[in-house]
Amino acid sequence: MNQQVKDLIQKLGEAIHESVAESEAIAGVVREIREQGFDVLLMLEATIGLNEVEDDDEGAEGDEGNEAAHGPFTRNDLTFLKSLRITTEEHESGAGGDTTNGV
Template identity: 60%
Template sequence: MTSRLRELIQQLGEAIHESVIESEQIAGVVQDIRKHGFDVLLMLEATIGLNEATEGDSEETDETEEGTAFSKNDRDWLKRLRISVEGEDQNEEIGG
């Protein structure tokens, strides 16, 4: 892994952290919990996985009815999380 890639992964982690900190929705829920007499300690763990992309990966996508495109890597990742994508064979076995 190159130092530039490490730097980008660090930036991604920082961006996720900032998104959580700046979320008005999260702040509102935390405030509601505190109103009920509880302190909140929020710890999130992000796992960042990298797969080297090949030219064919970016072009091989399926579109859902809503027009959202999923690559083969997207579909494989969703399957590992046991999330099915509409339009796929519901009887297909989920690999894990």
């Protein structure tokens, strides 16, 4: 990944942080929680996934990330679910891994 993309990802993280920090809706709810006698610690985690887009000279056949892979999910769907440690029914039986979060 080049430095320009890394800088843009950093800017995206800062923009998300700014949006949450300046949100009147969030501030209002936090204020209400404090009025109930609790202190609030808000920690958010954002996962930013990037897929490099290549020129599509081959038409729809070249779009491997979006083609169906075992059921209703695309390969990108399965990769995303796997990153969250979620398995699908199709992959539970053969995977032998942690299926406590199975979909």
